Amino acid sequence: MPAGIGATAIATVTEDRSDVAVLHLRGELDADTAPQLQATLSQLLERPVPRIVVDLTALKFCDSVGLSALITSRQVILARGGWLRLAGANPFLAALLDTVGLSTYFPTFPSVAAALDA
Numbered sequence: 001m002p003a004g005i006g007a008t009a010i011a012t013v014t015e016d017r018s019d020v021a022v023l024h025l026r027g028e029l030d031a032d033t034a035p036q037l038q039a040t041l042s043q044l045l046e047r048p049v050p051r052i053v054v055d056l057t058a059l060k061f062c063d064s065v066g067l068s069a070l071i072t073s074r075q076v077i078l079a080r081g082g083w084l085r086l087a088g089a090n091p092f093l094a095a096l097l098d099t100v101g102l103s104t105y106f107p108t109f110p111s112v113a114a115a116l117d118a
Contacts, residue, residue, distance in 0.1 A: 011040050020051045022112055026058040029066030037066065041073045050082035053115040057088035062096065074106065083107070087115040 012024045021044050029037060044052055054070065074084045086108045089097065097103040109115035 011037060013040065013044065017116065019049075020053060020116060021047075022053045022055055022116075024055040024058065028061040029059060029069075030061065030063045031065040034065045034069045038069045038073075041069065045073065045076050045080075047082075048080070050077045050080060050084075052077065052082070052084045053112055054084065054086050055088055055112050056086055056090070056093055057112075059090070059093060062093055064100075067096075067100065067102065070106070071102075085109060085115040085118065087112045 010026045012026075014022045014024065023040065023044070025037070027033070041052075044050055052073075070084070070086075077084050084106070086097075086106045088111055089108060094103070094108070097106065097108065107115075107118065109118060
């Protein structure tokens with residue numbers, strides 16, 4: 001189920017396991033691209049128990065609007081008994097998550113494989 005996110009970022013959804021979706025983000029996640037991310041996440045949230053790994057390996061930039069989309073989705077997912085994990089954040093994104101206090105809010109892993117195995 002591929003979905004595009006604006007001109008500067010693209011999201012692709014893969015199913016590494018039947019019960020887990022991996023959302024691969026590329027480019028920039030900002031005010032221009034966050035609505036498309038929210039649309040993609042909304043589709044994934046329709047699952048009875050959403051389990052999502054967000055692959056940040058190719059994401060170069062994320063602003064507060066992008067973070068807000070992830071926070072809102074995580075709240076819905078937890079309410080439904082699922083989980084959302086972040087994987088492969090580059091140094092900029094890892095520092096951003098630390099700076100705004102989200103590194104303890106989101107389970108983060110060095111790779112998608114580590115997030116899936118957790």
